[in-house]
Every structure is written in C-alpha cells, then in structure tokens.
Amino acid sequence: MYLLRQALSTDLEALIRLAKLLDTINLPADPEQMEGLLKTSHSAFAGSTEPDQAMFFVLEDSNGVVCGCSNVIAHHGSPEAPHTYFDVIEEDRYSRDLERLFSHLVLRLGTSFHPRTEIGGLVLEPSHRGQGVASLLSRSRFQYIAAYRERFCERILAELLPPFDPDGSSPLWKSLGRRFTGLEYREADRLSINQKEFIEDLFPRGDIYVSLFDEATHRVIGAVGEKTKAVELMLRREGFRYQRRIDPFDGGPHYGAPTDRVRSVRLTRSCRALARASGNRSALVAALEPFRSVRTQVELTGLQVCVPPEALSRLEISEGQEVLVTPLEENLS
Template sequence: MSFIIRPVHHDDLNQLVDLAKQFNLLNLPGDKKVIGEKIDRSEQSFAGKLSKTQSEYLFVLEDVEEKYVVGSSLVLAKHGNDEVPHSYFKIFKRDHFSQDLGVGFIHQVLRFQLDFDGPTEIGGLLVDKSYRRRPEKLGKQISLSRFLYMGLYPERFEDRVLCELTPPLTDEGRSEFWEALGRRFTGLPYQEADLLSQSHKEFIESLFPQDDIYLCLLDAKARLVLGRVGEATKPAQHLLESIGFSYLDEVDPFDGGPHYGANVSQILPITQGRRLRVTEFKDAAYKEQGLVATTGEDFKASLASADVRGNDVALAPKVRQLLNIEVGEEIYMSPFNYNRGK
C-alpha cells in the first residue's frame, strides 16, 4: 500500500466526517458543518489568506490505492490572543512550616492563567481503527509530517508549540477533575463546558477562581487524574517526548489533562530537517529512511527510502512517482526515527 500526507481538500469532507465519528474529538468532531468550516479555514490558511491568529492547517493521510482518507492531524498557528486568550492551570509548590509543631508541608497549588500571546498548538490526531498497528506506523507519519511543513514555513507559526493531551476519563466520558472543580464554579456538565469553550472563553475567565487552589482540598479521584495521560493517548505522549517535547507543569482547566510543549529550536523533526536536491546514483542503496516533503506550493509528504550524499538525495522510484518529484527538484527531508527520550 502507498500513503501520502497532504492538506485536506473539500472532496475529503464525507470521508473525514466518517473518520472523525470514530473518535469524536473536541477539536475535530464528527459534525459535517464543523468539519466543512475547518476545511474552508485550512484551504485559506495553506493559501496564505488568513492571519496567524486565524490560521488552522488540517492535514490528511490518504491511502492512495484506495483513494481513502485514513488519518488526520491539525495545527493551530496561534492559540491565545487578546480576543480569545489561552487558559490553563499552572502547578506551583508552596512551602508551609510551623515553628510550634516543627512540622512542614510542601503543597501543590493550581493557579489559573491566561496567555494573550499564545503558542502554536497541535492536535486533531486520528488514524482509522482498521489501519492501526500497521508496519508503516501511520500515526507517527501523520503526526510528524506537520512538523516538516512548519520547518518549511517557520514564519507562519510561533516559536513555542503546545500539545494538550487527553487525561483518563470515566467510562461515561466524564472528567473527575471537572466534577471536583470546574462544575462547582460554572454549574455546567463537562462535555457541555468543553464544547462551549471551543468558541466562547469569557465564562472561564469570569467564573473560575483567581486565587490559588490547594490540591489537597480536591477529591482524591480528581487528584489521581491530574496531569496524567489516558491509556489511548500514551503512544502520542511517548512520540512527543522522543522529539523534544516535555511536560510544562500546566494542565487543562476542564479535564486536568497535561500540557506538553517545546520551543521550535528543540523539535527534532524541524531542527534535523534538510533541503536536498533530488538526483540519481547508479549505485544507489536506499538504506536511509525518512519523511520526505515537496517544497513547492502543493505540499505532500511520505515515508521514503533514500540515499543521501552531501546535499544530494536519491529517492526510491516509487516515492518519486508518489510525490510527483523530478530529478533536479528540491525536497525537504527529516529523519523518521529518533533516539532521544523514551
């Protein structure tokens, strides 16, 4: 089978809706109207017609032989501005000591924060359930390929990149953290509040407590999930850690899910990405594996076998055909495997 990663097109609408319905992520719900609007915004973003605060890039993974969309990933160019700030809880430690008792405690506290000059955010990572656990590591391909686009067009993104990971939820899809904290200050059920926050942020700033919240006062179930990653999200966590992301001691104000982040200068697919000229070698040995992306207006990427010598690269003929790359053209290549982290 052959797979390419490319920007979403309007022709993908029905297939992408079907894919999203398998998971129903908040930032990519299985709703035809919402996804149609996201496709509109993505096409305008790739065309450079929107400001950074409005831009949202939606990538899809296509099974070329079946002509079927089997995965997606998303980049919000800027998450947090003067009109719609990025909100989160920062976790701090506070020391308390009693001279009389000779006893001290180190307490963890949550402090509500707003960021009016927010980072780039990545999300929307989906892979069709029937395509998982394939040897091509399709989830890794669709996740990493967006960094190649960021490496090609750094001016379109912020210097900081954020990823909000999903924490453990109950079997009914509720958040123990929200039940213990957010619901008491807003009166809203978790799903309703999280959905509302996608378009309206005012209620968060107005109703959430501005003072430090001591974690020891929260329900034990809520403390247990704070900053934890749900089982289904652990592969994404490990992948992020392997390319330079780390836990920021920040959590989502709704579900307590951990925020991971990195500066662009730390993200390995970007820092190790290289522009190379496509050539042919008579004795080519395609022993190196990497993600290869086109550098023209029509962005496409694929996992490729290559022979790199200096600034020249020979690509396996199948990959050149798949990405429609000619000898003499420039491509952008980044490693597929990294030894850093877990």
C-alpha cells in the first residue's frame, strides 16, 4: 500500500532523483537548492507564515521507497515577491474600408501582490503510473489544506506546463523573453527563484500581439503539454478552470479555483476510525501530526469510517482515533 507523508531531510537524495524528471523552479534538481527547500518545508509544516515556502510531500511504495512527490505553497505573492503573469486578452479589430474583421490574442503583463495558495512540483516515476496512486499524490494536498484551512488563502493556483521544444527550451521564451533579457530559458527560470524584478524591469509593458509570433510560438500559449494533460483533467474534476493567464516565461496556462469550492477540500471530513474489512467506496484516509495519507476502500457510517486494518497500520494509528476522509469518484485515477 502506498503512503503519502511529509518530506524529511532524509528524502533529499530521492527528491533530487525525482527532480531530474521535471527540473522546474518548484522542484530543482540542484542538491543545494533542494536542501534549502527542504529546510523551509519543515518550517512551513511547523506553521511558518512566510511567503513562498513550499511544503513538500513524498509518496512511498509498499517497500518504503520514495517514488513520487508534490508540494503546496500556502502563500504565493507578496509586495516583496509579487506574482507575475500575462493576461491573455481577445481583441477584435474591424476595418469598414476593407470590410475585414480580425481577432487577435493580446498578452498584457500583470503583477499581483495579493497572496494565493499554489500547488505544483508533482512527479511520479513512470513505473508507478496507471496504478491509481496519482489521486493520492495530487489530491492529498487538498486534504491537507482542509485539515489546516486557516493556514491557506482564499484561492488556489496551479501553473501547468506547456509543450516544450525537444531540447527542453520554450518557444515563447525564445520569441519574447530572450529578446528582452538576453537570458536563456533555464537561466532565467532559475534566476526567478530569488529574483523577479528583472521581469518587471525588462519585459514590455504595452500590449503584445500574438500574431507577431511564429506559428510554433502561437500554439504553446495557454496550451497544456502532453505529459500534463492528466493533471489538467484532475484539476478540472476538482473545480479548477483556466484563468486566461499564462506564465510569462513559457506560456503555460494558469488554472485556479476558490479554495472552499475545490471538491476534495469541500468533501473532506473528520471521522472515528474502525478497523473493519474493506468497504465499497474509494477514499483518501489521513492521519495528522505528522500528516500521512493512504488510498483505500472504506465504508462511511455517520461520523465513523470502516477502514481496513492494513491501512490503519500503514498510517501508524489505532482503531478509535480520528482520521480525515476524502471520498473519491470511482472512475478517477
């Protein structure tokens, strides 16, 4: 049985291995950066309210080997480090003389100082995909948010990865960002971890017409990469929608939802655990302090939940203790 738990300092090597499958600013493959993120993760789990501190979760297989990870940032965006994005605006232009109508996509740089919760850094080793554990790895973050609702913001943001070139570069960055910063995509992406001022200082402030870009660049704006489509589907089922905003580096779409309307936040409830044979409902069952979660079959009866004894053992709790239960739709993986 798979177990999702809070990441520990001893998970550094495993997280670096997973990061090499993704290598983004939320999950860097650099050991020194990852070690620093684990330290701030510990502080965030302990209740720190500092902005942009990611809480890291890891997924263990039945042998205790880490095979996946994900994270959640309780407060992203502040006066010191604002959230930066491009609004994607549709604009129609018509000429009476030519009797022609043109519809344009326009990018407009924006910043927000109001914090929002952000989820990201989700990686699952290929050999473990298709076994129903993606729900545990992803939705357990919403279960954690429900457990400590007061720590999180009124909206949740998810920045999805767009299609990239075969060499890992971004078509949008090559057409836009590189021309205004003189930086390569990966260099700028890593620089933005601690320094975001260069985006506001150097990016154009006026409207940018997408029709000026080549077709390859046009196609990635607001598009979801092939490897991220399953995540998009999961987010839509949770109530997330495209916000018509994109990442200014790679053009990846921003999905968002009010926190209290996210399905797994809304349906999570506290129950007393009873050690019984499996029920007929798939759910996430979690223990707190420290947070641990499994996916199993349950039977809900009022404020009690029947949970297989092996699931309680995996959570390291006994019958009669309080657990969090998040029902899953049967057709979700």
